[in-house]
Amino acid sequence: MGILSGNPKDEPMHYGEVFGTWSFLLGAKAMVAGYQTMLNHIGDGDLHKLVEESIEAAQQEAKQIEILLKENGIGLPPSPPDRPKACLEEIPVGARFMDNEIAAAISADIAAGLVACSQMIGSCIREDIAMMFGQFHTQKATLGGKYLRLNKEKGWLIPPPLHIHKSVEC
Structure with missing residues (x-):
């Protein structure tokens, strides 16, 4: 049996896996803090619920990666503090993020x-790490579909120039 056979959890992580997971965790933590701040700016109820779902998803991803990194003796990136809740009406209109901008x-x-x-x-x-990111990918694709649907329903989607092919009749 070689070093890379048997239980994947017993295999060492290579440097790319370490860097990729650590960087992904850093980004997930930053997104949680950013999205918590964005919640304070949201007026639309549907978007508010979807951003809360996005925060929960990022927190779940972060927990899974933290466990993996700890099990492999890798230090964790710093965590920004949770953001406080604020009243939308207290944020000056010119200083607010608009709902469509947040989406x-x-x-x-x-x-x-x-x-x-x-x-x-x-x-x-390592198959276990690849499968974990496969799971994250599927969850992100599903969440992305929800945002696409919301953007279309609310009229927030700004499409690129559309190509409409018209056949020329002779």
């Missing part, structure tokens, strides 16, 4: 997260 920013974060998960899946030699 677009989080949609972009999800797209970047899908790429990060795919990159980790492709670079892993």
Whole structure:
């Protein structure tokens, strides 16, 4: 039996797996803090619920990665403090993030997260880590679909130029 056979949890992580998981965790923690701040700016009830779901998803991902890193003797990145709740009406209108801006920013974060998960899946030699990021990828794709639907329903989606092919009749 070689060092990379048997139970994947007994295999060492390679440097790419360490860096990728550590970086992913740092990003997840930053997103939780950022999204908690964004909650204070949201007026739309549907978006508020979806951002809360996004926070819960990022916190779950962070917990799983923290366990993995601790089991492998790897130090954790710093955690920003939880953000306090504020009253929307107390934030000056010109200083508020708009609901459509928040939805677009989080949609972009999800797209970047899908790429990060795919990159980790492709670079892993430990099946358990690859499967964990496969799970994250699936969850992010589902969440991204919810944001897409919400953006369309609310009229917040700004599509790129649309190509409509019209055939020329002779």
